[in-house]
Amino acid sequence: MLLIGVFLAFPAVWTIYLGLTNFRLLGTAALHSRFVGGENYLNALTGGDFLHSLYITFIYVVFSAVIGQCVLGFTLAWVLRNWRGPIRRGLESLIIVAWIVPGSVVAFLWLAFLQGNIGPLVETGTLNTILGGIGINWWLELPMLSIVVFNIWRGTAFSMLLFGAGLQAIPPSYLETARVAGASTWQMMRDIVIPRSRGHILTNLLLISLWTFNDFTPFLLTGGGPGNQTQFLPVYIYQQAFQQGALGYGAAISTLVLVINLVVALFYMRILRERR
Amino acid sequence: MAATGATSAVDTAAEDRRWLVRALVSRIVLYGFLALTAAFFALPMAWLVLAPFEAHPTLVAGLTDPTLQNFKAMFDNPSVRGSLLNSILLALGTMAVVVASAALAAYALSRARVPGRDVILYILLLFSSVVTGSAAMVPIFLLAYDLHIINTLTGVALVLAGGLLPAAIFILKDFMDSTPASYEESARVFGASPFQILRHIVLPLVRPGLAVIAVWTIVTVWGSFLTPFILLQDPSQQPAAVEIYSFYSAGGTANLRLISTFGLLYTIPVVIMYLVVQNRYGFRFYGGLKR
Numbered sequence: 299m300l301l302i303g304v305f306l307a308f309p310a311v312w313t314i315y316l317g318l319t320n321f322r323l324l325g326t327a328a329l330h331s332r333f334v335g336g337e338n339y340l341n342a343l344t345g346g347d348f349l350h351s352l353y354i355t356f357i358y359v360v361f362s363a364v365i366g367q368c369v370l371g372f373t374l375a376w377v378l379r380n381w382r383g384p385i386r387r388g389l390e391s392l393i394i395v396a397w398i399v400p401g402s403v404v405a406f407l408w409l410a411f412l413q414g415n416i417g418p419l420v421e422t423g424t425l426n427t428i429l430g431g432i433g434i435n436w437w438l439e440l441p442m443l444s445i446v447v448f449n450i451w452r453g454t455a456f457s458m459l460l461f462g463a464g465l466q467a468i469p470p471s472y473l474e475t476a477r478v479a480g481a482s483t484w485q486m487m488r489d490i491v492i493p494r495s496r497g498h499i500l501t502n503l504l505l506i507s508l509w510t511f512n513d514f515t516p517f518l519l520t521g522g523g524p525g526n527q528t529q530f531l532p533v534y535i536y537q538q539a540f541q542q543g544a545l546g547y548g549a550a551i552s553t554l555v556l557v558i559n560l561v562v563a564l565f566y567m568r569i570l571r572e573r574r
Numbered sequence: 575m576a577a578t579g580a581t582s583a584v585d586t587a588a589e590d591r592r593w594l595v596r597a598l599v600s601r602i603v604l605y606g607f608l609a610l611t612a613a614f615f616a617l618p619m620a621w622l623v624l625a626p627f628e629a630h631p632t633l634v635a636g637l638t639d640p641t642l643q644n645f646k647a648m649f650d651n652p653s654v655r656g657s658l659l660n661s662i663l664l665a666l667g668t669m670a671v672v673v674a675s676a677a678l679a680a681y682a683l684s685r686a687r688v689p690g691r692d693v694i695l696y697i698l699l700l701f702s703s704v705v706t707g708s709a710a711m712v713p714i715f716l717l718a719y720d721l722h723i724i725n726t727l728t729g730v731a732l733v734l735a736g737g738l739l740p741a742a743i744f745i746l747k748d749f750m751d752s753t754p755a756s757y758e759e760s761a762r763v764f765g766a767s768p769f770q771i772l773r774h775i776v777l778p779l780v781r782p783g784l785a786v787i788a789v790w791t792i793v794t795v796w797g798s799f800l801t802p803f804i805l806l807q808d809p810s811q812q813p814a815a816v817e818i819y820s821f822y823s824a825g826g827t828a829n830l831r832l833i834s835t836f837g838l839l840y841t842i843p844v845v846i847m848y849l850v851v852q853n854r855y856g857f858r859f860y861g862g863l864k865r
Contacts, residue, residue, distance in 0.1 A: 370611075556704060
């Protein structure tokens with residue numbers, strides 16, 4: 299009895315506490331915006347900056363996570379599925395290390411690799427040295443492309459591991475039968491592999507798009523610049539709330555981002571349950 | 575398919591040749607793809623591995639004049655030592671909070687019949703993936719400010735622990751569910767107190783789970799940038815993640831020797847911990863490492 303009392307009470311209290319904090323978190327935002335009515339939300343939704351930020355964040359998520367990480371991760375998992383030995387282990391370790399190295403180190407590595415645009419880094423980076431005299435200042439001239447490539451580099455490991463596990467769950471006999479019956483790789487993909495790993499694909503898409511959508515690493519790389527070309531939502535919130543001091547406005551955008559997160563999560567979970 | 579007549583033999587040979595060529599081409603494409611991928615992932619990393627040992631590092635990865643002097647210079651730098659210590663304190667503190675609370679909560683959720691238990695867990699998980707550090711940075715900042723835990727490592731540890739707990743409880747509950755309740759029942763028959771049961775029976779049984787949670791928490795906290803960046807103003811309190819950023823974002827000439835050595839030293843622990851856990855428990859992803 300005591301046991302149940304103690305250990306029931308604890309999580310109950312803890313859950314209430316969490317509920318309270320979340321309530322207060324949202325409550326604070328609500329409080330701040332109530333002083334000015336819905337003005338902050340109105341400003342965000344009608345002003346160009348928020349919508350611009352939302353738009354480029356969307357582009358960033360679609361190209362780097364949904365297309366880049368997902369496709370590259372799947373291809374790697376597919377190609378490596380029957381391999382054993384040092385080549386596979388080496389390649390996998392490389393990709394996983396890119397994923398687990400702390401963000402602030404990785405950010406500097408990429409600034410250096412592509413020749414940074416931040417103050418002191420005026421020398422040539424590794425990539426331009428390899429390419430020889432082209433000398434593009436990637437971070438200044440192609441910031442969006444650079445950051446998309448960076449995020450593919452950073453996050454492919456997760457997709458690769460998840461799809462690797464997913465492909466192992468497909469009975470090899472299915473693929474052999476299909477192969478003997480003369481199916482092309484494309485046909486096998488369409489009729490066997492993709493339907494059978496639909497759950498993995500959706501889970502993966504949900505997680506990587508949420509992570510990318512909320513990723514703060516772009517701030518370390520470009521600080522939102524040049525101009526506002528890479529001012530993704532998390533960076534925008536930070537700049538508005540802490541650099542401009544507009545905490546109320548920042549809180550309003552925060553709330554909008556939370557709602558978007560929630561909608562995306564519920565949307566994916568809905569699909570996942572229907573397809574099962 | 576059946577071969578009859580003289581011409582079909584020629585056909586088969588030609589088909590064999592075509593098949594061979596196609597197999598060869600696909601092999602070449604495959605290896606080319608793998609080589610490109612390897613280069614793509616290895617090249618940006620090369621600098622981190624080489625530059626710390628270079629006497630006069632530039633931004634180009636290379637090793638012309640190997641030395642260990644950089645490491646000595648780095649250890650003489652007080653802000654490096656201080657921030658590494660802060661990182662260790664922060665990681666261990668958060669780990670203690672997460673492991674202790676998650677163990678108690680997971681045990682209770684696994685053994686007791688709480689009405690709507692699965693719904694609670696589901697909602698917790700949903701919340702933890704939706705309420706991320708970057709979406710909630712303003713509310714978190716205001717909350718910490720109101721609670722007077724801003725500018726303290728304790729505050730950062732509590733905020734980080736709050737974000738990690740739902741997933742930790744979820745993982746630990748899986749471990750708890752798979753251990754038989756009969757051990758606990760017989761201990762209770764012999765008059766063991768609830769805490770004795772927890773300490774001597776339950777915790778040893780789920781030790782792998784606790785280890786996974788502990789390492790996962792440490793790795794996540796070690797790399798986390800945004801929360802300490804927002805909540806800590808005093809440079810002497812910054813963990814290594816923020817300190818290293820200030821080394822290359824501040825004006826003036828970036829000290830490449832310091833950044834590279836510091837970066838390498840700061841990276842090695844997480845890589846080692848990840849490898850150890852992966853080898854021992856075959857634990858590949860319970861998600862979240864990136865968050």
